[in-house]
Amino acid sequence: MIGQGPARRAAGIILKMVQEGKIAGRSILMAGPPSSGKTAIAMGMAMTLGSDVPFVTLAGSEIYSLEMSKTESLTQAFRRSIGVRIKEETELIEGEVVEIQVDRSVTGATKTGRLTLKTTDMETIYDLGTKMIDQLAKEKVLAGDVVQIDKTSGRISKLGRSYGRAKDYDALGADTKFVQCPDGELQTRKEVVHTVSLHEIDVINSKTQGFLALFAGDTGEIKPELREQINAKVSEWREEGKAEIVPGVLFIDEVHMLDIECFSFLNRALESELAPLVVMASNRGITQIRGTKYMSPHGIPLDLLDRVLIISTKKYELDDIKQIIRVRAQEEDVSFEDSALDALTHIGSHTSLRYALNLIAPSNHVAKRRKATEVSVQDLRLAYKYFTDVGRSLAFIEEQQDLLMFGESGASNSGNSAGQPMGSGYSANVSESAPMEIS
Numbered sequence: 063m064i065g066q067g068p069a070r071r072a073a074g075i076i077l078k079m080v081q082e083g084k085i086a087g088r089s090i091l092m093a094g095p096p097s098s099g100k101t102a103i104a105m106g107m108a109m110t111l112g113s114d115v116p117f118v119t120l121a122g123s124e125i126y127s128l129e130m131s132k133t134e135s136l137t138q139a140f141r142r143s144i145g146v147r148i149k150e151e152t153e154l155i156e157g158e159v160v161e162i163q164v165d166r167s168v169t170g171a172t173k174t175g176r177l178t179l180k181t182t183d184m185e186t187i188y189d190l191g192t193k194m195i196d197q198l199a200k201e202k203v204l205a206g207d208v209v210q211i212d213k214t215s216g217r218i219s220k221l222g223r224s225y226g227r228a229k230d231y232d233a234l235g236a237d238t239k240f241v242q243c244p245d246g247e248l249q250t251r252k253e254v255v256h257t258v259s260l261h262e263i264d265v266i267n268s269k270t271q272g273f274l275a276l277f278a279g280d281t282g283e284i285k286p287e288l289r290e291q292i293n294a295k296v297s298e299w300r301e302e303g304k305a306e307i308v309p310g311v312l313f314i315d316e317v318h319m320l321d322i323e324c325f326s327f328l329n330r331a332l333e334s335e336l337a338p339l340v341v342m343a344s345n346r347g348i349t350q351i352r353g354t355k356y357m358s359p360h361g362i363p364l365d366l367l368d369r370v371l372i373i374s375t376k377k378y379e380l381d382d383i384k385q386i387i388r389v390r391a392q393e394e395d396v397s398f399e400d401s402a403l404d405a406l407t408h409i410g411s412h413t414s415l416r417y418a419l420n421l422i423a424p425s426n427h428v429a430k431r432r433k434a435t436e437v438s439v440q441d442l443r444l445a446y447k448y449f450t451d452v453g454r455s456l457a458f459i460e461e462q463q464d465l466l467m468f469g470e471s472g473a474s475n476s477g478n479s480a481g482q483p484m485g486s487g488y489s490a491n492v493s494e495s496a497p498m499e500i501s
């Protein structure tokens with residue numbers, strides 16, 4: 063990530079608080095103009111948190127498209143962002159796979175086989191039944207993998223590849239993890255920790271849905287009584303030391319899309335005992351609160367605004383824009399001549415960062431057409447000509463007013479019905495960006 067120092071430092075402090083578990087019932091608002099890195103910072107936070115802490119993303123408009131009530135989908139989002147770390151003691155077999163041998167009967171109906179596992183100290187051969195063979199195949203276990211087999215359930219999990227076999231294959235996926243070959247006994251007793259979210263526990267325990275609903279994503283509404291039972295059970299586990307609550311992060315992007323009912327739900331939900339950290343993002347100024355006729359900063363009611371910590375993100379400076387473009391170009395495997403990079407930076411600061419980023423790929427295609435490896439100013443100029451930014455598009459619309467459908471003539475485009483600053487903001491830009499020349 064580049065630039066946006068204060069906002070990123072603020073996000074860092076929040077992350078510290080999340081990791082120390084001091085966040086229940088807090089909420090953060092990231093406010094700033096479009097493409098100033100709000101979503102990017104939130105994604106960065108998610109990556110830093112690690113896999114154990116839930117991070118749930120929800121776009122404000124999403125709650126209207128699901129086949130359930132708004133408050134139900136918010137409740138589910140809340141419960142998806144609270145993890146329960148469950149500790150279990152099990153007997154495990156853990157070792158590096160030396161060899162897998164499978165003998166098929168003539169009809170193929172039954173399979174038997176042998177699995178040879180080793181640690182640095184010993185090696186043992188286990189007999190395999192059909193079920194285990196199928197599981198090994200499903201997990202794509204190969205010789206050289208370090209695996210863990212749960213003795214009671216027979217579940218196999220792949221821990222990674224053994225360092226000793228690292229050089230055997232050069233076509234490994236980027237996510238291949240290398241681990242040490244285990245030492246000591248093959249059989250061990252281990253405390254295993256699973257983290258599941260409260261929502262997953264809800265779904266698994268709701269009779270009408272069953273756990274398969276987790277995969278379909280179509281979980282329907284869950285009864286409040288069931289949730290109460292599960293909360294009670296989880297707090298019982300907590301007292302017995304079997305489970306631990308891991309409050310995670312719920313990120314609500316485009317939060318101004320929520321309406322007054324959702325906001326009052328949020329207000330109350332933040333006070334409940336099991337609440338995650340809620341991070342909201344909005345690019346709106348003073349605008350109407352959805353579902354009311356009242357205006358409020360960011361379209362959020364004042365009583366909710368009062369309890370949030372606000373982080374503001376600023377529009378990027380020229381240097382930052384250049385850096386971001388450079389990083390993005392590298393990611394897309396596109397190289398720019400220095401002068402073209404300067405020109406694109408210039409475009410980014412005069413139109414929008416997103417538009418500049420969107421031009422990277424098309425200008426690369428233009429460059430490829432003339433068999434060049436680097437994008438030149440000329441290539442960029444063509445891409446800039448082919449794809450207009452909002453400012454030029456608006457100028458075009460105004461010019462063609464009479465030919466386009468549903469055009470309201472003249473002045474009214476600043477009075478957008480949702481009270482968004484869109485129209486006015488961009489029409490001010492038109493005169494600036496329309497005649498812009500790439501030098």
Ligand SMILES: Nc1ncnc2c1ncn2[C@@H]1O[C@H](COP(=O)(O)OP(=O)(O)OP(=O)(O)O)[C@@H](O)[C@H]1O
Nearest residue numbers: 063064065095096097098099100101102103345386
């Ligand atoms: N600091 C940064 N470092 C690298 N890339 C960035 C940075 N900030 C923004 N970007 C990139 O710029 C683009 C726009 O940023 P982002 O989506 O975070 O904006 P936003 O503030 O969420 O805007 P909106 O209000 O329109 O949702 C994204 O493609 C993102 O990857």
Ligand SMILES: [Mg+2]
Nearest residue numbers: 100101315343
């Ligand atoms: Mg965003």
